[in-house]
Amino acid sequence: MNPQHRAFFNEVVKHTRELNIQKGKTLHAKIIKAGLSSSVYMANCMVNLYAKCGHLPDAELSFDQIDGKDVVSWSCLINAYSQKGGVESSSAVMGLFSRMRAQNTLPNAHTFVGIFNAMSNSCDVLGGRKAHSLAIKTDICWDVFVGSSLINMYCKLGPIDDARQAFDRMPERNSVSWATMVSGYAMHRMAVEAVGVFKLMMQCQQERENEFVLSSVLSALALPEFVDIGRQVHCIAIKDSLVWIASVGNALVTMYSKCGSVRDALQTFEMSSDKNSITWSAMITGLAQSSNSKEALTLFSRMHYCGIHPSEYTFVGVVNACSDIAAIVEGKQLHCYLVKMGFENQIYIITALVDMYAKCGSIDDSRKGFDYLQEPDVVLWTSMIAGFAQNGDNESALSLYGRMEAKGIPPNELTVASILKACSSLAALDQGKQVHARVIKYGFILEVTIGSALSTMYTKCGSVEDGNLVFRRMIARDIVSWNAMISGISQNGCSNEALELFEEMIMEGIKPDAVTFVNILSACSRMGLVERGWKYFNMMSDVFAIAPALEHYACMVDVLSRAGRLIEAKEFIETAKVDHGMCLWRILLSACRNYRDYDLGAYAGEKLMELGSQESSAYVMLSKIYTALGKVDDVQRVMRLMKLRGVGKEPGCSWIELKNLFHVFAVGDQMHPQITEIQAKLQILTKQMIDEGYRPAYD
DNA sequence: TTAGGGTTAG
Numbered sequence: 001m002n003p004q005h006r007a008f009f010n011e012v013v014k015h016t017r018e019l020n021i022q023k024g025k026t027l028h029a030k031i032i033k034a035g036l037s038s039s040v041y042m043a044n045c046m047v048n049l050y051a052k053c054g055h056l057p058d059a060e061l062s063f064d065q066i067d068g069k070d071v072v073s074w075s076c077l078i079n080a081y082s083q084k085g086g087v088e089s090s091s092a093v094m095g096l097f098s099r100m101r102a103q104n105t106l107p108n109a110h111t112f113v114g115i116f117n118a119m120s121n122s123c124d125v126l127g128g129r130k131a132h133s134l135a136i137k138t139d140i141c142w143d144v145f146v147g148s149s150l151i152n153m154y155c156k157l158g159p160i161d162d163a164r165q166a167f168d169r170m171p172e173r174n175s176v177s178w179a180t181m182v183s184g185y186a187m188h189r190m191a192v193e194a195v196g197v198f199k200l201m202m203q204c205q206q207e208r209e210n211e212f213v214l215s216s217v218l219s220a221l222a223l224p225e226f227v228d229i230g231r232q233v234h235c236i237a238i239k240d241s242l243v244w245i246a247s248v249g250n251a252l253v254t255m256y257s258k259c260g261s262v263r264d265a266l267q268t269f270e271m272s273s274d275k276n277s278i279t280w281s282a283m284i285t286g287l288a289q290s291s292n293s294k295e296a297l298t299l300f301s302r303m304h305y306c307g308i309h310p311s312e313y314t315f316v317g318v319v320n321a322c323s324d325i326a327a328i329v330e331g332k333q334l335h336c337y338l339v340k341m342g343f344e345n346q347i348y349i350i351t352a353l354v355d356m357y358a359k360c361g362s363i364d365d366s367r368k369g370f371d372y373l374q375e376p377d378v379v380l381w382t383s384m385i386a387g388f389a390q391n392g393d394n395e396s397a398l399s400l401y402g403r404m405e406a407k408g409i410p411p412n413e414l415t416v417a418s419i420l421k422a423c424s425s426l427a428a429l430d431q432g433k434q435v436h437a438r439v440i441k442y443g444f445i446l447e448v449t450i451g452s453a454l455s456t457m458y459t460k461c462g463s464v465e466d467g468n469l470v471f472r473r474m475i476a477r478d479i480v481s482w483n484a485m486i487s488g489i490s491q492n493g494c495s496n497e498a499l500e501l502f503e504e505m506i507m508e509g510i511k512p513d514a515v516t517f518v519n520i521l522s523a524c525s526r527m528g529l530v531e532r533g534w535k536y537f538n539m540m541s542d543v544f545a546i547a548p549a550l551e552h553y554a555c556m557v558d559v560l561s562r563a564g565r566l567i568e569a570k571e572f573i574e575t576a577k578v579d580h581g582m583c584l585w586r587i588l589l590s591a592c593r594n595y596r597d598y599d600l601g602a603y604a605g606e607k608l609m610e611l612g613s614q615e616s617s618a619y620v621m622l623s624k625i626y627t628a629l630g631k632v633d634d635v636q637r638v639m640r641l642m643k644l645r646g647v648g649k650e651p652g653c654s655w656i657e658l659k660n661l662f663h664v665f666a667v668g669d670q671m672h673p674q675i676t677e678i679q680a681k682l683q684i685l686t687k688q689m690i691d692e693g694y695r696p697a698y699d
Numbered sequence: 700t701t702a703g704g705g706t707t708a709g
Contacts, residue, residue, distance in 0.1 A: 009700055016701090044701045051702095075702045082703095113703035148704040179705040186706095215706040250707040281708040313708040320709085348709050379709095 008036060012045040021053040028062075037065075044072045051080030071108050074100040078114035085121055093118035094127070107134075109143040116149035120156040128157050132166075144170070148177045155184030167197075173204075179212035186220035194220035195229055202236075209236060211245040218251035222258035230255045234268075246274040250282050257286025277311050285317035288324060296321035297330055312343045319352040328360040347373065351380045358387025378412050386418040394422035398431060410442060413450050420453040429461035446474045452481040459488025464497075479513050487519045495523035499532070514546055521555035525562050533559035550578055557584050561591030566600050582611050586618060593621055601625045602634075609641060616647050 008031055015024040028046055036042050043066045050059035063069070063077050078096050081089045097115055100107065107115070112135050119128040132150060135141050141150070147170045154163035167173075167181045178201045185194035198217045201207050214237055221230040234252055237243040243252070249272040256265035269275075269283045280303045287296035300318045303310065310318075315338045322331035335353060343349050350369050357365035370376065370384040381404045388397035401419045404411065411419070416439055423432035436454060444450050451474035458467035471477070471485045482505045490498035502520045505512065517540050524533035537556050540546045548556075553576050560569035566588065573584045585607045592601030605622030613619070619642040626634040665672065672678065 006700075013701080041701060046701095048701060072702050077702095079702060108702090110703045117704080143703090145703050150704095152704070174704095176705045181705095183705065210705090212706045219707070245706095247707045252707090254708070276707095278708050283708090285708065311708080316709045352709080 004034065005036065005042075008034070008042070009045065012042075012049055016045070016049045016052050019053050021050075021055060024049045024053065038067065040066060040068055040070055040073065044070070044076055047073060047076045047080075051076060056080060056084065069103070069105065071105055071111065074105055075108070075110040075114060078111060078118070082114040082118040082121075087122060090118035090122040090124075107138060107140070109140050109146050112138075112140050112143075112146045113149045116146070116153040120149075120153040123157070125157045125159060128153050129162075141166075141169075142171050144172050144174055144177060147173075148180045151177065151180045151184060155180070155187055160184060160188050160190070164193075173207075175207060175210050175213065178204075178207060179210070179216055182213050182220070183216035186216045189220070191220045191223060191226050195226075198233075209240060209242070211242050211248050214242055215247045215251035218248070218255045222255045224259050227256075227259035227261060230259060244272075244274060246272070246276050246279060249274065250276075250278045253279060253282040253286060257282070257290060260290065262286060262290045262292060275308070277308055277314065280308055281311060281313040281317055284314060284321070288317050288321035291324065293321035293324040293327075297327070310337075310341070312338075312346050312349055315341075315343055316348050316352045319349070319356050323352070323356040323359040326360045328357075328362065331356045331360060344372075347377060347380060351383050354380065354383045354387060358383070358390055361391060363387060363391045363393065378409055378415065381409060382412065382415040382418060385415060385422075389418050389422040389425070392425070394426045394428075397422040398426075398428070411438065413444055413447075416444065417449050417453040420450075420457045424453075424457045424460035427461050429458075429463060432457040432461055446470065447476055448474070448478050448481055451475075451477070452484050455481070456484045456488055459485070459492060462492060464489055464492045464494060477510075479510060479516070482510060483513070483515045483519060486516065486523075490519060490523040490526070493526075495527045498523045499529075512544060512546075514549060514552070517546065517548075518551050518555060521552060521559060525555060525559040528563045530559055530563045530565060548578065550580055550583060553578050553580060554583055554587060557587045558591075561588055561595075564591075564595055566592060566595060566597050570600060570603070582608050582613050582615075582618075585611070586613075586615070589618065589621055593625065596628075598625045598629050602629065605638075609638070612645070614645070614647055616642065619647060 008027070011027055012024070012031075015021075015027060024046075028049075031037055031042060031046070037046075043062060046062045047059050047066075050056070050062060059077060059080055063073060066073050074096065078093050078100075081092045081096065093114060097107070097111070100111075112131070115131050116128075116135075119131055122128070132141075132153075135146060135150070140146050147166060150166045151163045154160065154166060163181065163184050167177065170177060178197065181197050182194050182201075185191075185197060194217050198209075198213065201213065202209065214233065218230060218233055221227075221233065230252075234243070237248050237252070242248050249268060252268045253265045253272075256262070256268060265283065265286050269279065272279055280299070284296045284299050284303070287293065287299060296318060300310070300314070300321075303314070315334065319331060319334055319338075322328070322334065331353075338344060338349060350373055354366045354369040357363070357369065366384060366387045370380065373380065376384075381400070385397045385400050385404070388394070388400060397419065401411075401415070401422075404415075416435060419435055420432060423429075423435060435457075439446075439450060439454065446454070451470060455467040455470040455474075458464070458470060467485065467488055471481065474481060482501070486498050486501050486505075489495075489501060499520060502512070502516065505516075517536060520536050521533060524530075524536065533556060537548065537552065540548050540552065553572075557569050557573060560566070560572060569588050569591070573580065573588060576584065585604045589601055589604040589608065592598070592604060602622065602625050605618065605625060608615075608618045609622070619638055623635045623638045626632075626638065
């Protein structure tokens with residue numbers, strides 16, 4: 001080769017390495033002028049230069065002009081497309097590969113690397129297997145690059161066992177093959193297997209751990225039960241000085257956050273000297289997901305102050321933090337900021353915004369976000385459905401789910417849980433049953449989320465038996481499932497069964513929480529079981545170390561008052577070790593009215609007056625008690641106080657939905673078109689009630 | 700003296 005040719009080659013290589021397309025193009029012109037473009041070797045270099053610089057059409061043009069394309073020409077273009085990614089590129093690769101074979105050019109290891117990479121983006125497992133068998137026939141699989149690409153392909157396409165088989169059969173492995181296998185297991189959330197391969201690698205004399213394998217194994221360990229192994233990997237990273245590499249630090253931050261050790265995550269974050277946008281995003285997301293949302297917002301400000309540009313991941317994390325604490329002002333500011341940065345078309349961002357606006361009660365803004373995208377994915381549909389349900393618009397939740405089904409988008413577990421919640425609120429048993437049919441059709445397992453939602457739906461719709469059937473068939477139950485079932489049974493008037501279920505739960509070794517005790521104390525109250533009420537109330541702190549909160553005291557006052565043990569209730573309130581404000585006295589006052597214990601009622605009422613109650617019912621009840629006691633002066637005093645304090649009496653109001661029409665009734669209101677018939681019917685009912693022995697309250 | 704594989708944030 002003459003010196004001029006050599007100089008050209010060196011220059012192409014240099015421009016390719018520096019991705020300098022301008023200089024590359026100028027050089028291309030010089031090469032044509034020098035009559036060197038007919039050299040296949042030189043033309044291949046030009047195809048590669050254009051491909052590496054991201055100019056695929058120019059690469060293809062140069063490729064088309066090559067006379068006598070060799071395996072390098074084909075492989076160059078195949079790899080250019082496979083690196084571009086996406087389903088379209090993988091079909092372009094397969095097209096090129098057929099053309100190459102039609103021209104009798106034999107593929108080599110470079111070609112197969114491109115083929116396997118393209119297939120890994122294709123969702124075509126069968127196509128992947130065909131390519132694999134062709135590589136075996138061509139006797140190419142021994143190559144360590146081909147092997148790693150093959151493992152990667154099977155990991156991404158799904159059949160992870162095939163990936164492992166390919167890994168086990170490799171005659172030679174290097175750090176990339178180990179890292180690919182570990183990251184494959186991490187991708188499939190197979191922590192035990194990922195750690196297994198990592199340990200094998202550590203035992204292997206030729207291999208040393210590197211940042212790729214460490215970050216992969218750490219991402220597999222991001223579950224609370226693996227935090228101890230995660231710490232051991234952290235030690236290895238420190239020992240090998242790999243902890244200072246950003247990707248390892250980032251993986252550690254995420255691992256600790258997801259394991260529930262936010263403190264460790266923060267410590268790792270602060271110690272990291274090589275923070276990039278990912279590090280900040282990981283920490284912000286970690287804080288938001290561990291109910292430290294205010295800290296997440298503060299960290300975002302700090303990131304901004306440090307001059308680090310937020311990515312779409314950062315915005316997802318920080319917008320989710322706003323959702324968590326319903327910070328609408330900050331949420332809107334972020335919305336403006338991310339539009340300025342050009343992220344408003346990203347589906348993850350839109351989903352986070354829809355969720356944020358719904359949790360902040362701005363359901364119209366959620367709807368705008370949802371309508372913004374032509375083709376929402378299942379997560380976005382679910383966020384919008386859940387948003388409607390959270391805001392009490394259960395009809396819209398159901399109708400949107402109908403649209404989603406009509407579009408043929410299969411729901412996921414969270415969609416089903418949200419829609420079941422809407423059915424529960426509407427007591428829509430028929431629709432709930434249809435959703436249950438979908439659960440069976442899609443083969444969803446009755447794990448905690450779906451099982452609890454389903455059993456709650458049945459009990460809220462009054463079908464305790466079906467609720468129980470679902471509850472019994474669940475493969476796993478957490479405290480939320482038990483609480484939901486206990487409360488559901490109790491609300492259907494089966495308080496005895498609710499208490500039995502609680503005893504069963506204790507026998508199974510499930511530790512009750514504060515919600516459980518609210519449920520069972522309410523059941524005791526409904527059944528008038530004072531002694532059991534006391535037993536459970538004391539059990540909370542004595543056996544389960546749960547400090548009774550205001551709602552437990554309220555339940556206990558209710559237990560005592562409903563059973564007519566009013567003095568005991570009064571003493572209980574006065575010795576309560578909780579800042580009870582007015583809530584407990586109000587319960588007692590109401591009970592005194594029902595039991596006509598006017599002296600004690602007056603005592604409770606005066607307590608409420610002393611505490612400055614703003615509730616009209618307290619003033620009305622107390623004045624009625626004084627009326628009954630014949631204390632006219634006190635009646636006038638209470639009414640004056642009510643006026644002085646500006647307490648308005650809100651008119652009692654109720655409504656009923658019949659055939660999609662709401663009928664609203666307020667006290668003293670004569671607006672309803674059928675009011676005469678309604679009042680006549682009420683008189684008949686009242687008479688019937690008195691005849692059957694019921695006595696209406698004194699007012 | 701041309702072409703190839705692995706990581707971390709939703």
